[in-house]
Amino acid sequence: MRINKFLAEKGVASRRHADEMIAAGRVQINGVVATLGASVEETDEVFLDGQPIAQGEKKEEFYIMNKPKGVICSVSDDRGRKTVMQLLPETVGRVFPVGRLDYETEGLLILTNDGDTAYRLTHPSNEIPKTYMARIEGTMTEKDLNRIRSGVELDGVMTKKCKAHIVETNKAYTKVHITITEGRNRQVRRMFEAIGRNVEFLKRISIGKLKLTGLDRGQVRALTEEEILYLKGL
Numbered sequence: 001m002r003i004n005k006f007l008a009e010k011g012v013a014s015r016r017h018a019d020e021m022i023a024a025g026r027v028q029i030n031g032v033v034a035t036l037g038a039s040v041e042e043t044d045e046v047f048l049d050g051q052p053i054a055q056g057e058k059k060e061e062f063y064i065m066n067k068p069k070g071v072i073c074s075v076s077d078d079r080g081r082k083t084v085m086q087l088l089p090e091t092v093g094r095v096f097p098v099g100r101l102d103y104e105t106e107g108l109l110i111l112t113n114d115g116d117t118a119y120r121l122t123h124p125s126n127e128i129p130k131t132y133m134a135r136i137e138g139t140m141t142e143k144d145l146n147r148i149r150s151g152v153e154l155d156g157v158m159t160k161k162c163k164a165h166i167v168e169t170n171k172a173y174t175k176v177h178i179t180i181t182e183g184r185n186r187q188v189r190r191m192f193e194a195i196g197r198n199v200e201f202l203k204r205i206s207i208g209k210l211k212l213t214g215l216d217r218g219q220v221r222a223l224t225e226e227e228i229l230y231l232k233g234l
Contacts, residue, residue, distance in 0.1 A: 003027065006040045008115020010053050011061070011094045013075060015119055021048065060114050061093050062223040062231070066215040067109040073100040084109060087218050098122060102186050107132070107204030108212040110231070111220075117232055121207070127160075127181035128208055128234055132188050133167070135201040140166060140174040144195060152194040154184060159191060173200060208234055 007018035027034040028047040046053045071082050098110040098118045151158040164178040189199045
């Protein structure tokens with residue numbers, strides 16, 4: 001098994017974050033600093049920052065959080081900013097955030113120690129739909145939204161077609177529900193910026209059929225067995 005997958009399955013980090021840890025020289029296999037792409041056997045001893053990672057079975061944990069703005073989606077931060085991990089109850093085991101919401105964006109965030117499910121939910125080829133409520137400065141029309149729906153150019157590459165509809169509009173702002181199947185950096189904000197519109201507020205309200213309901217900002221709850229089975233089936 002590759003070392004990044006091993007770390008993800010043990011609930012240490014997502015595969016992407018695991019690769020960052022490995023590249024930084026924080027992971028050792030049998031006393032030797034691990035390299036990207038290294039393999040791990042059942043008899044190997046794996047350490048992260050000098051602490052052993054158990055080879056035994058782990059209990060799967062899945063949580064949903066209503067992430068507030070001003071908090072980063074990371075296990076730790078070298079700039080000392082508040083992370084989503086600091087909002088978790090002490091009873092929660094070693095989990096990591098699945099994907100990322102940017103610093104100013106709030107809403108639905110999944111945390112788990114199941115690396116395979118996290119990988120499936122974030123891999124671009126799976127095109128998992130994610131819906132956001134965006135409040136746009138000023139009035140928007142269906143003609144404006146058609147430009148978003150058809151795709152806009154970001155970094156020289158067109159975004160995929162998406163769904164979007166106006167929920168409320170007036171002279172001051174327009175509320176839009178937008179569903180995308182990609183996960184580019186700050187994608188929703190940049191899509192509106194590409195047509196000259198400013199996103200004043202952004203909140204993720206669903207991932208697939210999993211919706212953000214009944215949680216105040218910063219609150220966390222465990223997913224139900226039904227919700228976990230749903231995510232595993234995506």
